[in-house]
Amino acid sequence: MGQLVNHSNLEPGASPEGFIPLAVPYIHGNEWKYVKECLDTGWVSSVGQYVDKFESMLADYAGRKYAVATINGTAALHIALLVAGIRPDDEVLVSDLTFIAPVNAIRYVGAWPVFIDAEPDYWQMGPDSLRDFLENQCENRSGETVNKSTGRTVKAVMPVDILGHPVDHDRIAELAGRFNLPVIDDASESLGARYREKPVGLFGGIACLSFNGNKIITCGGGGAILTDNEAWAKKAGYLTTQAKDDPLEYIHREIGYNYRLSNVSAAIGCAQLEILNEHVSGKREIARKYDEAFRDVDGISIMKEADWAGSTFWMYTFLLESEEPGKSPRNMIKRMNERGIQTRPLWQPIHLSPAHADLHNQTQCPIAESIWRKAVSIPCSIGLNSIDQIRVIEEIIAFMEQ
Numbered sequence: 001m002g003q004l005v006n007h008s009n010l011e012p013g014a015s016p017e018g019f020i021p022l023a024v025p026y027i028h029g030n031e032w033k034y035v036k037e038c039l040d041t042g043w044v045s046s047v048g049q050y051v052d053k054f055e056s057m058l059a060d061y062a063g064r065k066y067a068v069a070t071i072n073g074t075a076a077l078h079i080a081l082l083v084a085g086i087r088p089d090d091e092v093l094v095s096d097l098t099f100i101a102p103v104n105a106i107r108y109v110g111a112w113p114v115f116i117d118a119e120p121d122y123w124q125m126g127p128d129s130l131r132d133f134l135e136n137q138c139e140n141r142s143g144e145t146v147n148k149s150t151g152r153t154v155k156a157v158m159p160v161d162i163l164g165h166p167v168d169h170d171r172i173a174e175l176a177g178r179f180n181l182p183v184i185d186d187a188s189e190s191l192g193a194r195y196r197e198k199p200v201g202l203f204g205g206i207a208c209l210s211f212n213g214n215k216i217i218t219c220g221g222g223g224a225i226l227t228d229n230e231a232w233a234k235k236a237g238y239l240t241t242q243a244k245d246d247p248l249e250y251i252h253r254e255i256g257y258n259y260r261l262s263n264v265s266a267a268i269g270c271a272q273l274e275i276l277n278e279h280v281s282g283k284r285e286i287a288r289k290y291d292e293a294f295r296d297v298d299g300i301s302i303m304k305e306a307d308w309a310g311s312t313f314w315m316y317t318f319l320l321e322s323e324e325p326g327k328s329p330r331n332m333i334k335r336m337n338e339r340g341i342q343t344r345p346l347w348q349p350i351h352l353s354p355a356h357a358d359l360h361n362q363t364q365c366p367i368a369e370s371i372w373r374k375a376v377s378i379p380c381s382i383g384l385n386s387i388d389q390i391r392v393i394e395e396i397i398a399f400m401e402q
Helices: 031-041 049-062 073-083 101-108 127-136 169-178 230-239 263-274 276-294 329-338 366-374 386-401
Strands: 066-070 091-095 112-116 138-141 144-147 154-158 184-186 206-210 223-227 317-320 375-377
Touching (some): 031 263, 049 223, 066 073, 066 230, 073 101, 073 206, 073 230, 091 101, 091 127, 112 127, 127 138, 127 169, 144 154, 154 169, 154 184, 223 230, 276 386, 329 375, 366 375
Parallel strands (some): 091 112, 091 154, 184 206
Antiparallel strands (some): 138 144, 206 223, 317 375
């Protein structure tokens, strides 16, 4: 990578001296056509053909019987916890290395998160850490799994597929099954990924998706619940539409939520889902080029992909492990942003989060903490062109060679 790029013949959209964002939507299918239809017909709110169509397409893609669309991924997680029967003072075992949304959702229902450390190879919830907690820190009391240190009942496992790579679903499901715990899979970052040749979204009693603007497909927002449990699907649909028992007389027997996705957003989602496979291929090609550029750079450890996984590489991230003065991850992030290349660290592990400092059931998560301190996420929009990607690569290598 010592050769500089000739910028005299730029690709459309290339910005050698401009801002390169981290991850932005890629709109290039039937989005305008479908949204125009919503506007032309007046079906713009939470009722309309595209909401039903989007749910059907999602269920078909994931191999699930039911899908329920929501206004965002956090709403999907909140409803998933409710329909799975999680109640105040229950405990939910959740990935420590994750965006904060699933942990916040656990707190929404009055339950307590228990943080499970990552594994070092693929940075997902560690099955060994999960097993250690269940076998050594819990006991069976009258058929329920109880945390010995808190006396509270553990009611579910919520693994999070981070950065487009799936967790080891078989191992987690086996452990959860031994302790009679449902699995609520947070697949918000991994739509399009595969686990042992099967689509992510198929695993767990219930799985949740997100369609935020930086995700592999977007509705501008949006989320979804996927399940094969008819009762859970009906309950989710009921709760996301204000729990209407008699919509004519406005009778509500439960607390409901205004979580239904709009028809306009669903229209965008339908168009994006039509080209999901193209988006996955684009992300994987971007990752391949980064891997090729950084594989032999001293101090950089590239993302790994398990032989049982097909990652989308949703957010391309590497570990900067150089111990040389001035070559810390935060220094690289600062320099890249100063040069107009949006670069960020990973999320702070939740056991360190001030927002959840009141928790007293925290386990040690040294692997998650180590990954967080070293991780650097770099531009990987589906529409990232080769000129801009080479600019990103050159800046990183220049930093490492200084």
